[in-house]
Amino acid sequence: MLNFTRTRTQPRANRSMSLGGMDYVDPKKKSNVCGRILMVSTLTALCILMLKQSPNFNTPSQFSSHEEGVTHVLVTGGAGYIGSHAALRLLKDSYRVTIVDNLSRGNLGAINVLQQLFPEPGRLQFIHADLGDAKAVNKIFSENAFDAVMHFAAVAYVGESTLDPLKYYHNITSNTLVVLEAMSAHGVKTLIYSSTCATYGEPDKMPITEKTPQVPINPYGKAKKMAEDIILDFHKNSDMAVMILRYFNVIGSDPDGRLGEAPRPELREHGRISGACFDAASGIIPDLKVRGTDYNTPDGTCIRDYIDVTDLVDAHVKALEKAKIGHVGIYNVGTGRGRSVKEFVEACKEATGVSIKVDFLPRRPGDYAEVYSNPTKINSELNWTAKYTNLQQSLQIAWRWQKAHLNGYGGAPLVMSA
Ligand SMILES: NC(=O)c1ccc[n+]([C@@H]2O[C@H](COP(=O)([O-])OP(=O)(O)OC[C@H]3O[C@@H](n4cnc5c(N)ncnc54)[C@H](O)[C@@H]3O)[C@@H](O)[C@H]2O)c1
Numbered sequence: 001m002l003n004f005t006r007t008r009t010q011p012r013a014n015r016s017m018s019l020g021g022m023d024y025v026d027p028k029k030k031s032n033v034c035g036r037i038l039m040v041s042t043l044t045a046l047c048i049l050m051l052k053q054s055p056n057f058n059t060p061s062q063f064s065s066h067e068e069g070v071t072h073v074l075v076t077g078g079a080g081y082i083g084s085h086a087a088l089r090l091l092k093d094s095y096r097v098t099i100v101d102n103l104s105r106g107n108l109g110a111i112n113v114l115q116q117l118f119p120e121p122g123r124l125q126f127i128h129a130d131l132g133d134a135k136a137v138n139k140i141f142s143e144n145a146f147d148a149v150m151h152f153a154a155v156a157y158v159g160e161s162t163l164d165p166l167k168y169y170h171n172i173t174s175n176t177l178v179v180l181e182a183m184s185a186h187g188v189k190t191l192i193y194s195s196t197c198a199t200y201g202e203p204d205k206m207p208i209t210e211k212t213p214q215v216p217i218n219p220y221g222k223a224k225k226m227a228e229d230i231i232l233d234f235h236k237n238s239d240m241a242v243m244i245l246r247y248f249n250v251i252g253s254d255p256d257g258r259l260g261e262a263p264r265p266e267l268r269e270h271g272r273i274s275g276a277c278f279d280a281a282s283g284i285i286p287d288l289k290v291r292g293t294d295y296n297t298p299d300g301t302c303i304r305d306y307i308d309v310t311d312l313v314d315a316h317v318k319a320l321e322k323a324k325i326g327h328v329g330i331y332n333v334g335t336g337r338g339r340s341v342k343e344f345v346e347a348c349k350e351a352t353g354v355s356i357k358v359d360f361l362p363r364r365p366g367d368y369a370e371v372y373s374n375p376t377k378i379n380s381e382l383n384w385t386a387k388y389t390n391l392q393q394s395l396q397i398a399w400r401w402q403k404a405h406l407n408g409y410g411g412a413p414l415v416m417s418a
Pocket of ligand 1: 079175
């Protein structure tokens with residue numbers, strides 16, 4: 001066997017010079033080395049002393065052990081739009097929150113807002129990590145005592161999923177498997193999973209109930225459906241409490257103006273209708289492109305069910321409260337009312353006070369005419385009803401934040417006006 005180990009015959013500090021065949025140790029160097037050793041030892045001793053005097057020395061983090069009466073929730077994707085609003089609500093309701101996010105699409109600014117609102121020890125911690133890294137995820141679970149997981153983290157644009165499907169299967173399906181395995185290995189028994197109406201595809205019958213067959217038609221919807229299937233299969237032989245929430249189209253922002261929706265500028269082209277309306281209203285884009293005016297709907301434009309983020313996070317808290325060990329709950333989260341794109345644009349014009357220029361274009365492939373929910377099940381089983389159902393009001397709240405944060409969380413907030 002080859003031996004690659006290099007041995008040093010003399011330690012560096014004791015190396016001597018050879019003078020005319022005689023070994024000679026420079027006394028100046030020797031005293032230098034001694035001085036350095038003394039300095040390092042003194043500094044080390046000082047550091048240990050200071051650490052011992054610090055209040056956190058030897059005190060385990062409050063996040064690392066279970067505490068009676070405190071529910072510790074891991075919020076994945078908590079730097080993103082919906083996750084940050086959910087974290088805010090959980091913190092307001094006295095939950096302990098750990099956010100894990102890789103900041104690929106979320107905003108550190110949102111975390112800063114939450115940390116400023118809840119600075120007390122043991123309330124909120126942020127861990128920068130990628131859920132695709134199973135080793136890192138496992139470490140997070142071994143160092144923290146979670147009682148429940150709200151799994152929001154995902155890439156979430158239908159258009160992008162058709163262009164880069166592998167990213168979607170990896171980020172959504174495979175990462176959900178990583179989270180589930182960590183939950184199972186560390187005995188975390190409650191999962192609230194963010195799913196989507198895109199798992200239903202284009203059903204023949206409206207409104208959509210939880211029994212409507214799931215036939216997703218794009219990689220985003222398929223990846224979420226696969227993640228749901230994995231969760232449900234795992235659940236068959238476990239005592240986990242699982243709540244799967246299938247959201248419709250999410251709009252709005254925190255009514256108190258602390259958080260908002262701030263997607264990366266490069267994702268604008270895949271963006272959602274509210275973002276496009278606001279971009280048109282603030283002049284970032286010259287006009288709003290509406291694709292398809294010949295659908296079989298009363299005004300020819302697509303119909304969607306818009307759910308306000310405040311109502312959505314309320315559904316999560318209710319789901320968490322009602323989650324039962326060994327049970328699965330699957331719920332649509334929508335208002336039960338469909339609005340056309342034309343109606344939406346009119347509401348957006350009213351909310352922003354800007355006469356947005358609209359460019360009507362031919363249909364975009366893959367868009368379906370009409371999608372709206374039947375929320376009866378969530379109404380009766382979780383006692384949840386959408387309260388923010390005035391489209392114009394939801395958009396007005398969101399617009400206030402957008403106007404005050406033209407650079408998203410990047411710039412200093414401007415003065416807010418009503
Ligand atoms: N916005 C909607 O209309 C809508 C509708 C239905 C379902 N959903 C679902 O809601 C969830 C949240 O969506 P959103 O609109 O808040 O999106 P978002 O992009 O604002 O937030 C997603 C967050 O997840 C983080 N993330 C992504 N991949 C990650 C990874 N590998 N590791 C760690 N963090 C990662 C991102 O950085 C981001 O902060 C998603 O699961 C999405 O599929 C959203």
